[in-house]
Amino acid sequence: MNILTNKFKFVFGLISAFLIIFNPPCFAFTAVNDDDYDSLIVKTKRASRLMYKYTGHGYKKIKDSTYLIPLSKNDTAKTKEQKIAALRQSGIFDLVEPDYKLVLDQEETERIYTQIVRHAENDNNLTDAGDIISFDLPKEVTPNDKDFAAQYYLKEVNAPQAWGITVGSALLVGVLDTGVDVNHPDLNGKVSSGTDTNDVDLNDSIGHGTEVSGIIAANTNNHQGIAGVSWNTKVLSLKITDDLGQARVSNVVSALDQAYQKGARIVHISLSTNQFSQTLKDAIKQAHDRGILIISTAGNSGIEELRYPAAFDGVIGVGAVDETKQKEFYSTTGEHVSLVAPGTSIYTTSINFTYDKVTGTSFAAPQVSGAAALVWSIAPKLTNDEVRNILSSSADDLGVPGKDQQYGYGLLNIEKAVEMAKAFK
Structure with missing residues (x-):
């Protein structure tokens, strides 16, 4: 458990410096770009209780074992990809993916x-x-x-x-x-x-x-x-x-x-x-x-x-x-x-x-x-x-x-x- 805890601290410590929530302008009737997201969705494996411990850092629980991690407003498409890769390689999560935007289908x-x-x-x-x-x-x-x-x-x-x-x-x-x-x-x-x-x-x-x-x-x-x-x-x-x-x-x-x-x-x-x-x-x-x-x-x-x-x-x-x-x-x-x-x-x-x-x-x-x-x-x-x-x-x-x-x-x-x-x- 100490190893798992340390891994959590390392992975989320790496990202915590960038945990500034950013709300970009809404282009409600345009196509969605691949990098058009400001948070990540993660689904934990055995570490749900540990994840709960870290919600104070800005991580929001969506449902059981599924959390939202805000990214920095300074993140580029490249740094977003790097953070996704780091979280996936950590071995802590079953799923790591962007929190994509949905648009209103109105003309x-x-x-x-x-x-x-x-x-x-x-x-x-x-x-x-x-x-x-x-x-x-x-x-x-x-x-x-x-x-x-x-x-x-x-x-x-x-x-x-x-x-x-x-x-x-x-x-x-x-x-x-x-x-x-x-x-x-x-x-x-x-x-x-x-x-x-x-x-x-x-x-x-x-x-x-x-x-x-x-x-x-x-x-x-x-x-x-x-x-x-x-x-x-x-x-x-x-x-x-x-x-x-x-x-x-x-x-x-x-x-x-x-x-x-x-x-x-x-x-x-x-x-x-x-x-x-x-x-x-x-x-x-x-x-x-x-x-x-x-x-x-x-x-x-x-x-x-x-x-x-x-x-x-x-x-x-x-x-x-x-x-x-x-x-x-x-x-x-x-x-x-x-x-x-x-x-x-x-x-x-x-x-x-x-x-x-x-x-x-x-x-x-x-x-x-x-x-x-x-x-x-x-x-x-x-x-x-x-x-x-x-x-x-x-x-x-x-x-x-x-x-x-x-x-x-x-x-x-x-x-x-x-x-x-x-x-x-």
Whole structure:
């Protein structure tokens, strides 16, 4: 044990002089560089108790046996590689890798209006969202939300036809993002918050998480705003970014644990990276093995490349198409694309009681998360893999026959998916 202790002291003494946390500027919509990280993730072998002793030096515990080691702001790509090599050669760790950055897969945002939207309780004509399943539903449902006509994408994926079968249950969807504006009238009463994973305010100052959440589960049939894909679904907001929109692998890992602990059945991640991370892969696998369905963006690089976490086993990776069902120029292609959905000019909730038109695979993927919630509302005993298979099998094939790298299994068809789920009730 003394030898091991001395080895720990040597290795971490070597790095401790450089333990100054650095937060570089966030380029949220650019590619991730190989050296674009400011911390290392390490997984200990037998030395977890020793590692605990050294957390006072700035080492942060992410989960059991996994820690975050900050690097110096003066580190270059070369010195980062040298430190990684030294830690790997120490023999103390099972894993040493960079804490890579994930980027928001958003192309552009168009603010539609900025006037204050009235809260539901101030309008006697508004329908309580909790009562929306108390009436008999026709084959196709057109909700009374004032801006529903602006949501062309819901018709493209046959959401109104699906609502004639189900409008969802109170299933919990974990949204790993920039936070959510819990005071927005179209999200009021829908959102609970997890513990912050990035030491910043839990509220959404950017808008991305609020936009994503509105697509999934906005209050619907309430005479205002928009309709969500799954009317009764609840959102667990897990803020993984700072106020510049910057997230790291370590933030995702912590949030996945929280999502499980709080009972989320679906986890939605509208961020991605082109850097493979074993730590992220292990965390995604653990969440999948716990029964969680993970849905993520295919990415906005516009080229053929793998994006993570979409490329990991069991994850539904979602690309974007336009109104003519053609792949959008920005939508990343590759084996990780499972499905596509409309991704351009998506009208949804935003911060400060506003609504935006937003573009990117970030806003195609939430349609799939809402669809998964509707499928589970029909057949709650389905496994996460069974829900994933239903969504894939029910998609409208696009491009070359069968699964391909541009469209995956095809365009999301929510009506077909919920019809298929009825066989598993």
